[in-house]
Amino acid sequence: MIKIENIVKVYTTGEISLTALKGVSLNIGAGEFVSIMGPSGCGKSTLMNVLGCLDKMTSGKYILNGKDISDLTDNELAEIRCREIGFVFQSFNLLPRMTILENVELPMIYAGIPKKERREKALAALERVDLSNRIKHRPNEISGGQKQRVAIARAIVNNPSIILADEPTGNLDTKVTKEIMKIIQKLNDDGTTVLLVTHEADVAKYSKRIIHMLDGEIIDDNKVIDRVVF
Amino acid sequence: MNLLENIKMAIDSILSNKMRSFLTMLGIIIGISSVISVVSLGVGGQDTITGEFEKIGVSTIRITVKTTEAETSDYITYKDIQQLKEKISYIKYATPVTYQTGIASSEKKSRTAMVYGTNEDMQYIDNTELLYGRFFNNIEFEERRAVAVIDETAAKSFFGTSDAVGKTINVGPNTGTKKATIIGVAKSQFEMFGDMMDEEMPVIVYVPATYLDILYSKESKISELYIMADSKDNTEAAGILAKNMLMNRHGNRERDVYKAENLMKQLEQINTVVGIFTAFIAAVAAISLLVGGVGVMNIMLVSVTERTREIGIRKAIGAKTSNIMFQFLTESVIISCIGGIIGLIFGISGAYLLGQLAGITPSITPQIVIVSIAFSSAVGIFFGIYPARKAAKLDPIEALRYE
Ligand SMILES: Nc1ncnc2c1ncn2[C@@H]1O[C@H](COP(=O)(O)OP(=O)(O)OP(=O)(O)O)[C@@H](O)[C@H]1O
Numbered sequence: 001m002i003k004i005e006n007i008v009k010v011y012t013t014g015e016i017s018l019t020a021l022k023g024v025s026l027n028i029g030a031g032e033f034v035s036i037m038g039p040s041g042c043g044k045s046t047l048m049n050v051l052g053c054l055d056k057m058t059s060g061k062y063i064l065n066g067k068d069i070s071d072l073t074d075n076e077l078a079e080i081r082c083r084e085i086g087f088v089f090q091s092f093n094l095l096p097r098m099t100i101l102e103n104v105e106l107p108m109i110y111a112g113i114p115k116k117e118r119r120e121k122a123l124a125a126l127e128r129v130d131l132s133n134r135i136k137h138r139p140n141e142i143s144g145g146q147k148q149r150v151a152i153a154r155a156i157v158n159n160p161s162i163i164l165a166d167e168p169t170g171n172l173d174t175k176v177t178k179e180i181m182k183i184i185q186k187l188n189d190d191g192t193t194v195l196l197v198t199h200e201a202d203v204a205k206y207s208k209r210i211i212h213m214l215d216g217e218i219i220d221d222n223k224v225i226d227r228v229v230f
Numbered sequence: 231m232n233l234l235e236n237i238k239m240a241i242d243s244i245l246s247n248k249m250r251s252f253l254t255m256l257g258i259i260i261g262i263s264s265v266i267s268v269v270s271l272g273v274g275g276q277d278t279i280t281g282e283f284e285k286i287g288v289s290t291i292r293i294t295v296k297t298t299e300a301e302t303s304d305y306i307t308y309k310d311i312q313q314l315k316e317k318i319s320y321i322k323y324a325t326p327v328t329y330q331t332g333i334a335s336s337e338k339k340s341r342t343a344m345v346y347g348t349n350e351d352m353q354y355i356d357n358t359e360l361l362y363g364r365f366f367n368n369i370e371f372e373e374r375r376a377v378a379v380i381d382e383t384a385a386k387s388f389f390g391t392s393d394a395v396g397k398t399i400n401v402g403p404n405t406g407t408k409k410a411t412i413i414g415v416a417k418s419q420f421e422m423f424g425d426m427m428d429e430e431m432p433v434i435v436y437v438p439a440t441y442l443d444i445l446y447s448k449e450s451k452i453s454e455l456y457i458m459a460d461s462k463d464n465t466e467a468a469g470i471l472a473k474n475m476l477m478n479r480h481g482n483r484e485r486d487v488y489k490a491e492n493l494m495k496q497l498e499q500i501n502t503v504v505g506i507f508t509a510f511i512a513a514v515a516a517i518s519l520l521v522g523g524v525g526v527m528n529i530m531l532v533s534v535t536e537r538t539r540e541i542g543i544r545k546a547i548g549a550k551t552s553n554i555m556f557q558f559l560t561e562s563v564i565i566s567c568i569g570g571i572i573g574l575i576f577g578i579s580g581a582y583l584l585g586q587l588a589g590i591t592p593s594i595t596p597q598i599v600i601v602s603i604a605f606s607s608a609v610g611i612f613f614g615i616y617p618a619r620k621a622a623k624l625d626p627i628e629a630l631r632y633e
């Protein structure tokens with residue numbers, strides 16, 4: 001599913017350059033549920049952004065679903081983000097002027113799906129995250145947990161093969177975190193590959209595999225033995 | 231990603247910031263409305279002038295004797311005019327125009343007068359509209375009869391009624407007037423001023439040119455002659471032939487004392503001047519449109535900066551560069567277009583208002599409407615491209631990180 005080899009990412013700001021990823025190699029199979037952990041600044045988000053085709057790597061090889069996408073153009077990458085990948089962010093990143101429903105419909109607009117079908121699929125996605133009322137409200141009228149559900153619905157609405165979630169519970173309390181993780185676990189059960197960045201060991205326990213990073217490198221990669229299942 | 235989707239998104243965004251959108255449009259509104267009112271009034275003015283000329287007859291030529299260079303023998307005679315009409319087939323009408331100042335009076339009233347001497351063709355060349363009676367005919371001209379045609383205002387002033395046919399006025403130089411019977415009353419020329427015509431203004435009296443000679447007791451020296459060709463196309467030729475013939479008859483070819491003026495030419499000249507004037511003012515107005523366009527660009531740039539995060543989110547969920555580009559371009563085009571339409575409405579109303587004051591009917595053609603809307607869209611595209619490109623080229627990660 002995901003196969004990266006020797007990925008290097010160098011940020012250059014003025015004369016200072018910083019190597020955020022120092023040759024990362026990784027294999028993730030279909031249906032996996034992987035947590036990435038590590039201290040702040042170790043390169044977790046950078047890795048996620050590269051895997052999500054949001055950021056371009058400096059060097060290395062990236063094969064997604066059997067296709068080498070290391071040297072694609074911006075538009076080809078946009079196409080992959082649109083169809084293959086669903087993002088969930090710590091800060092939700094919903095569009096404030098649109099309603100919940102419109103937010104969930106947005107990725108389908110870019111995928112060129114007709115209006116009627118969009119409405120149906122958006123409602124179905126919202127159903128999957130247990131949010132069927134309040135869909136005509138705007139994001140600032142709902143709670144953080146609800147916002148994150150909307151964001152998840154938006155991420156899955158185009159039926160991506162991978163969900164990338166960068167600290168999705170970072171802004172949420174324990175109770176809501178549980179609810180969100182339940183949803184994510186269910187998505188994974190339904191066959192979606194999930195990659196999750198988290199600081200909390202408790203959260204990582206919901207996944208099947210934990211990768212530890214330090215200073216731009218993977219230092220540890222283990223199966224979760226004491227996995228928590230809802 | 232279809233057009234409708236884009237338009238809906240653009241309108242949402244415009245509505246979410248109503249005041250700002252309106253102020254941005256204002257530049258376009260002012261630009262388009264001033265261009266439209268100037269152009270439609272300019273073209274309307276040309277139409278009005280052309281109309282006035284057509285009333286006189288654009289196939290009319292005025293032949294004058296250059297009085298400063300002419301000798302007595304150079305002046306045009308009645309015989310000349312008769313010959314011009316007979317020999318030159320292009321010439322349909324020809325009349326001498328002589329005039330003298332004097333007085334005209336009825337029993338009730340005495341007024342200063344401009345006394346015109348012409349022949350019967352004057353009514354066709356001048357397009358005289360007779361309300362009562364008739365113009366004098368050739369017999370009355372030949373026999374030097376004491377008949378006169380006055381206009382309605384004069385009739386009212388002399389007799390208190392428009393129908394003055396059969397009544398008598400005294401007309402001629404201050405030193406001695408003679409009787410003339412009124413045989414026709416013409417519609418007043420300066421209708422615009424109507425009854426405001428000052429009583430002090432001279433009245434206009436038409437008499438046979440031959441009778442004018444008697445009134446002013448001298449051999450008339452005709453220095454002015456109007457001819458009208460049988461068609462617009464033959465006007466120029468008729469003028470040249472007439473001038474030629476006059477030179478032959480007077481044997482003064484080498485001195486070039488006759489001047490033929492085509493009223494059509496004058497019309498063209500006037501219209502050219504009005505056209506240049508209109509174009510000039512329209513160009514000045516168009517500059518304000520340009521300033522409006524810069525305003526659109528400015529606000530779009532602000533909007534792109536403000537919505538950097540939105541752009542990042544859109545890109546993260548799959549928007550292509552072209553989607554973002556198109557989204558912002560649609561927005562600037564819609565702002566400019568709405569501005570253009572409002573400007574169009576203001577411009578047309580303004581043109582009618584100003585036109586009412588100036589006595590001009592503005593000319594609003596479908597072209598003006600189409601061009602102005604097309605032009606405002608073009609302004610939207612032109613000034614929207616840079617901000618839209620800027621938005622589209624944003625790096626998704628940087629945009630997402632923007633606070
Ligand atoms: N756009 C950038 N320009 C320069 N340096 C950057 C940029 N983005 C990240 N970095 C640097 O790269 C390194 C890795 O950053 P990254 O965001 O991947 O860390 P992280 O593991 O996600 O940390 P956290 O847990 O705090 O989110 C950090 O040292 C960071 O300062």
Ligand SMILES: [Mg+2]
Nearest residue numbers: 044045046166
């Ligand atoms: Mg991070």
